[in-house]
Amino acid sequence: MNQENIQPIDSTAPHHHDQVDDHKPRGISRWLYTTNHKDIGTLYLLFSLLMLFTGGSMAMVIRAELFQPGLQFVDPHFFNQMTTVHGLVMVFGAIMPAFVGLANWMVPLMIGAPDMALPRMNNWSFWLLPCAFTILLSTLFMEGGAPAAGWTFYVPLSTTYSNDSTAFFVFAVHLMGISSIMGAMNIIVTIFNLRAPGMTWMKLPLFVWTWIITAFLLIAVMPVLAGVVTMVLTDKYFGTSFFNAAGGGDPVMFQHIFWFFGHPEVYIMILPAFGIISSIVPAFARKPLFGYESMVIATASIAFLSFIVWAHHMFTTGMPVAAELFFMYTTMLIAVPTGVKVFNWVATMWRGAMTFETPMMFAIAFIVLFTIGGFSGLMLAITPADFQYQDTYFVVAHFHYVLVTGALFGIIAGVYFWIPKWTGVMYSERLGQCHFWCSLVSVNMLFFPMHFVGLAGMPRRIPDYALQFADMNAFISIGGFLFGLSQLLFVAMVFRCIRRKGEKASAQVWEGAEGLEWQIPSPAPYHTFQIPPDIKSGH
Amino acid sequence: MGNQNISHQPLLRKLLVVSIAMFFFGFALIPLYDVFCRLTGLNGKTANTVAAPSTRIDTSRRIKVEFIANRDDSIPWNFAPEINSLELNPGAVKVVNFHVKNLSAQAMIGRAVPSVSPGAAARYFKKIECFCFTEQPLDAHGEKAMPVQFYIDPQLPAEYSTITLSYRLYKSQGQTVTR
Amino acid sequence: MKRYCWSLNNKCNWILFSFVWWCARSVAADTTVHSAYNMTRGATELSHKVYNLHMIIFYICCVIGAIVFGLMFWSIVHHRKVKGTAPAQFHGSLKIEIIWTAIPVLILIAMAIPATKTLVAMEDASKADxxxxxxxxxxxxxxxxxxxxxxxxxxxxxxxxxxxxxxxxxxxxxxxxxxxxxxxxxxxxxxxxxxxxxxxxxxxxxxxxxxxxxxxxxxxxxxxxxxxxxxxxxxxxxxxxxxxxxxxxxxxxxxxxxxxxxxxxxxxxxxxxxAEAARGLMTREELMELGQKTYESRCAVCHQPGGEGLPGAFPALKGSAIVTKNKPAHLHIVLFGKPATAMQAFGKQLTAAELAAVITYERNAWGNNTGDLVQIADINAVLSAGE
The missing domain is CATH 2.60.40.420 (Cupredoxins -  blue copper proteins)
Known part of the structure; x- marks a missing residue:
């Protein structure tokens, strides 16, 4: 990255301007009507924290039921509702909004823009989310309960064989989709139109790069999800036969369309985390990111490949050999750009001068544990072996390694990295380290043994299991409860900072951090870069 | 390079067009997938159209054809093939009857949906005439034999020695079925 | 104590269970060894191949992981700020990027070859016995x-x-x-x-x-x-x-x-x-006994052992209008099912005796006391008359 070429900003002129403007409405109306990117970013982040705990408590129900063989706490139908809603809440309520929140806060600061390009739309795209999740979660209290067909809602279980929660679910997904698409458009327009003079494409921080690619993925696939849930709705209520064999449809076609959305969706949830790690590692290694251009190219390649691998989720549905081979090869190819990213991070650390504050600890854990998730992903790509892995806990272990120790650890690392900039105070390093070590140990107790029970033959989405899986599941559940409890430390850290308890943070915050966001004071003033910063070009 | 007075409308409009186009692309995947299925035999979908008559018979090999009939709970009919399987030369035309009996006291329309396994052999399974081409009405307690006239395309690759033709019978709601 | 509680500290049960499990394993003449931690080798030539593929990929991943993480942790130990050395400032090398793109491609090709062979063999179901x-x-x-x-x-x-x-x-x-x-x-x-x-x-x-x-x-x-x-x-x-x-x-x-x-x-x-064709009228006791057995194995999972159902998902039978009043409708729904629900057509799954018994049981259990008895002949009459 060429940010060493960015000239320090004249600290008086814009800041003076900021302070004059720094008044905002008080109370609830500030948050309801806000069009300020920082306020909206905060709202997104707090909302996703709330959803993390909502989805997390469902995971606790699942782990409690699976603690011992036999049915103890919930009946199988409710168990299925828990796995389904847990997945939906975590994917659409926790991970995705957290990334949008980080983008709202950081993208304008990183590119020297005064705000997002479309502030009123920004307000809309956030406030749709609480509406969507109120609708979705309300189905838990319906007669017959919430959707129970898995977050992948395969037909005909989600159409013919479901209760009316499907209609609520479809409407909620439409709202989430509209929210995500508006958010993505806003980010694209902001990055295209509002970069400060001199902020050329190849000077953009990687977080901005990964987000622009993510935004394009969102625009390409969220409408497909909207389409597929619409088809589910019309099949269930209006007599169409998109997926119904009786009318000439095909239930497997649902899976094709769903995964055409679903696989890019997986990358939507990980690419911004790559961007965060690419910001953190150089800052704490005090050394420029290794292979900036190759990082950009690798991100774009992953995004492209994500469109031609979808059927690897469907190897057991009965595909012709040629199709199985095609999807096996393309899926294996994804390992190449992903590998390049990992190698670049390691090379960035190499011969640096590293310190290990909490953001760096989470970033290192991300690199190791995400790579483990990548390895199991590679194993899953091998079609013959996938016949044994498919729909077992091996798959559960795989996607939790990439989504929890991948996406979620990336988000947590980003929060520790930037929270001094947001609140103006340093988080408690002791609390942060404690949170890190508790999370690291418990998350591995939770997800690592899942590989073994999966290989030994335990299918996913079952409320009860054979006795040979008992010890492992008890152990996994203990890991799960500990991981859940550990996140309370994270909440404590966040609220200490919000209540301004802690050492005052400098503008620079981290010794090795580079970029425009570190050149404005901490906490970031309500309005920043009203006059664009001048970034001197030079190579 | 951007500045703050730039109009965001043109870019926004383009993005909107892309997302609307992708919404409809989701729907377009269905006909695309059907074409793809027919080309590759994915899911054993056979062309539900009348095949051209057979032109030559390959006497060098025999293919075993199995018949399976099952029905949805929505339609209280008995449904069974007259034979479980037969052997034939590729290109030879055969007729097999499937018997249906309406167990209910009301007239009803049935619709049979075919599926061929192995899927990749589906496009070599040629139906000259089939009860699955049309809807099948049946009076209360009525019964009839429904024929399928078919042959195996002699171009069938050598690795296939057994082909299964399966029908699943559904109650037709009377609406026209397009595929 | 009726309630059996599975717990790790219940050593007696644990030892007993292990012993029973071990005995059962030996007696069952399983020819394959099942690990509690790994994929089974299985019992067919292809399952052995799949197992070998799985282990090969696993070992390859382990080696790559050991190298990459090894380098990273070596760097973490040696390249820390407290050691006092100034950080290097290099930030890219095309040569290295090409090398670490090409090597994974070669490894992937090496992995794809055996995988392809196994897959092609697995998908060839021709010439079956x-x-x-x-x-x-x-x-x-x-x-x-x-x-x-x-x-x-x-x-x-x-x-x-x-x-x-x-x-x-x-x-x-x-x-x-x-x-x-x-x-x-x-x-x-x-x-x-x-x-x-x-x-x-x-x-x-x-x-x-x-x-x-x-x-x-x-x-x-x-x-x-x-x-x-x-x-x-x-x-x-x-x-x-x-x-x-x-x-x-x-x-x-x-x-x-x-x-x-x-x-x-x-x-x-x-x-x-x-035997069923020859069977005449069944007594109330016979019907209720067979009915309860059939109900518990086939119906109770949804309608619950006490007939109370799961509201919104599976209707209650206890006190239900169909079960307590409308006998023809009751026979119809059990025999022909309710399309597009989990209520299947049990007419083709159970014997006439089981059907007669289970309907009798539902009409008399849990306070439904209708006193109705349903006999095999009633079932056969409905089955042959249809809807």
């Missing part, structure tokens, strides 16, 4: 032998008491069925897989077979099992409430023993048919 049609429905498997006049449903046989922790769980908890699929060893068996309602997936790890059962379509796969033995599997695709309770058991016999089983099975089916 026999064919079995496997049909999944909520929540049981149905097996039909295409070459023999044999077909039957196969259901979980673990008693509800064990699932609800009211009885000691036996070694084959959730893994045992009433009627296993019986197959001959050493023959190439082709499986046609389909479903009646939602998508299921027929999975027997020892055969390295997992094939989705899609309603309306058939899939095929095959296995040639080397040795006789009992092989167990389970449904692998979420198929509704009792997805976790539809195991698969395959009893593989020598070809001679298989032929003998076929002959016995056919004779048994004939005999049962004749």
């Amino acid at each position: 026999m064919t079995v049609l496997v049909t999944g429905s909520q929540w049981k498997w149905h097996y039909k032998y295409m070459e023999y006049p044999i077909e039957f449903y196969s259901l979980l046989s673990t008693p509800r008491d064990q699932i609800e922790n009211n009885a000691v769980k036996d070694a084959l908890y959730l893994r045992e069925v009433d009627k296993p699929l019986v197959l001959p060893a050493g023959k190439k068996i082709r499986f046609l897989v389909t479903a009646d309602d939602v998508i299921h997936s027929w999975w027997v790890p020892d055969f390295a077979i997992k094939k989705d059962a899609n309603p309306g379509f058939i899939n095929e796969t095959w296995a040639k099992i080397d040795n006789p033995g009992i092989y167990r599997g389970q449904c692998a695709e979420l198929c509704g409430k009792d997805h976790g309770f539809m195991p698969i058991v395959v009893d593989v016999k020598t070809p001679e023993a298989f032929e003998q089983w076929v002959a016995e099975k056919i004779a048994e089916q004939e005999k049962a048919k004749a």
